Amino acid sequence: MAITLYQYPGGDGVGSVSPPCLRVDMALRWLGVEFKRRNLRRGGEVRNVSRTGRLPVIDIDGERFVESTRILDELERRYNAPWTVESERDAAHLRIWEYAINEYYYWCGYYIRWIDPAGRERFLAALLGRAGWFTRFMVEKTFVPKQVRRAMLHGAGGRKKEDVFAEIERGLQLLVTELRGGPFLLGRDRPSRADLTVCSLFSQAGYHDTMPDVMRMVEDTGVIKPYMQRICDTVGGEKPRWLS
Numbered sequence: 001m002a003i004t005l006y007q008y009p010g011g012d013g014v015g016s017v018s019p020p021c022l023r024v025d026m027a028l029r030w031l032g033v034e035f036k037r038r039n040l041r042r043g044g045e046v047r048n049v050s051r052t053g054r055l056p057v058i059d060i061d062g063e064r065f066v067e068s069t070r071i072l073d074e075l076e077r078r079y080n081a082p083w084t085v086e087s088e089r090d091a092a093h094l095r096i097w098e099y100a101i102n103e104y105y106y107w108c109g110y111y112i113r114w115i116d117p118a119g120r121e122r123f124l125a126a127l128l129g130r131a132g133w134f135t136r137f138m139v140e141k142t143f144v145p146k147q148v149r150r151a152m153l154h155g156a157g158g159r160k161k162e163d164v165f166a167e168i169e170r171g172l173q174l175l176v177t178e179l180r181g182g183p184f185l186l187g188r189d190r191p192s193r194a195d196l197t198v199c200s201l202f203s204q205a206g207y208h209d210t211m212p213d214v215m216r217m218v219e220d221t222g223v224i225k226p227y228m229q230r231i232c233d234t235v236g237g238e239k240p241r242w243l244s
């Protein structure tokens with residue numbers, strides 16, 4: 001079986017700067033299947049492989065799947081996935097966590113990267129590194145306004161910074177509650193898709209230290225960082241420098 005994951009590139013031990021790309025990458029690593037990563041950067045390249053213009057996309061023997069949730073469902077259908085949950089009730093509970101992280105807290109991170117001026121400056125500096133003036137110009141003139149528009153359309157863009165941080169704090173406290181009694185969510189003894197999703201999102205805070213406030217909040221909980229380290233150790237492969 002030939003598998004290719006089309007994703008946005010990462011750095012600093014964070015496999016991708018896109019949380020949904022990273023969670024698919026983590027799932028593939030944990031499955032232990034052979035796969036290739038194709039890092040895409042330009043909109044044109046992305047549109048060539050993705051009908052939604054978004055990543056991740058996975059190609060399995062010429063068949064393409066878009067949307068990380070759909071991709072994980074497909075991997076689960078084809079393989080004996082190590083993250084499956086026996087109890088239907090726990091599976092439902094964890095699926096809701098998966099949605100909450102991927103569809104709600106994702107936008108809190110998006111806000112910090114694209115709407116908060118300090119966050120955006122840090123992210124662009126990390127992303128562009130030593131890129132030439134033309135790349136910078138294009139990113140600032142086209143890519144940034146597109147991300148801001150997307151955040152505004154979603155509704156996340158117009159929020160107040162303190163409200164976004166209060167939501168992240170509340171989310172972290174909910175996770176702490178769910179970790180009572182065991183090493184992973186719901187006190188389970190091995191990660192689920194929801195754990196991978198949490199780890200792929202919060203790993204972004206350590207991407208070249210672009211979200212120092214979030215890193216501090218995670219560290220202050222005392223339990224989330226070791227929890228993320230446990231997930232990375234289970235999945236194997238590259239680990240964010242921040243968690244090493």
Ligand SMILES: N[C@@H](CCC(=O)N[C@@H](CS)C(=O)NCC(=O)O)C(=O)O
Nearest residue numbers: 018019020053054055056067068069
């Ligand atoms: N809900 C989707 C989100 C996909 C998504 O929004 N991907 C972003 C990167 S994190 C993207 O491709 N953005 C490109 C753009 O908006 O132009 C999933 O889970 O796959």
